[in-house]
Amino acid sequence: MGTPKLGRIPSMRERVEDSLSAYRNVLVSLLSRYVSQGKGLLQPHHLIDAVATLGDDARTKLSEGPFSDVLKFAQEAIVLPPFVAVAVRPRPGVWEYVRVNVHELSVEQLSASEYLQFKEELVDERSNDRYVLELDFEPFNASFPRPIHSSSIGNGVQFLNRHLSSIMFHNKDCFEPLLDFLRAHKYKGHVMMLNDRI
Structure with missing residues (x-):
């Protein structure tokens, strides 16, 4: 064979x-x-x-x-x-x-x-116009790693959450803005997102 x-x-x-x-x-x-x-x-x-x-x-x-x-x-x-x-x-x-x-x-x-x-060209018949709006979004996503495996498709939010939480827990300076954000959520003077021990 x-x-x-x-x-x-x-x-x-x-x-x-x-x-x-x-x-x-x-x-x-x-x-x-x-x-x-x-x-x-x-x-x-x-x-x-x-x-x-x-x-x-x-x-x-x-x-x-x-x-x-x-x-x-x-x-x-x-x-x-x-x-x-x-x-x-x-x-x-x-x-x-x-x-x-x-x-x-x-x-x-x-x-x-x-x-x-x-x-x-479907929308703009003047596609050869030299004044075409072009946006560069590269600076906004340059710091985020990219998933490279096809099994990662559809898990983008989970991937970004893991990436952002790992940055937050390795860098102690990131906790203060998070705590300020959680303290800002109040209802009738009571903090909703944090308990009194934090």
């Missing part, structure tokens, strides 16, 4: 390209339906509903091909004719962005910032 081979998982761009080469007419028909709806943001159910309008043979081809993974993991799609950009989340914490030009049938992989810039 041979040893199993580990192979590279194809990217979403490669899956779309493979689907275009295998089922060109079916995929062009589907993408054209998205574009015919006009400029907008499509949710996953909109993407699936458009597949349901195709014929039985076309639906079967799409479900058997690599494009089924793109539709299964799609979180949203942006339509700015002739482009359709899809945000795909194949695993927790992993995002891929693919943009297809329906007229030229070209596929390109987008970075997160390129995808967001493309998404902003």
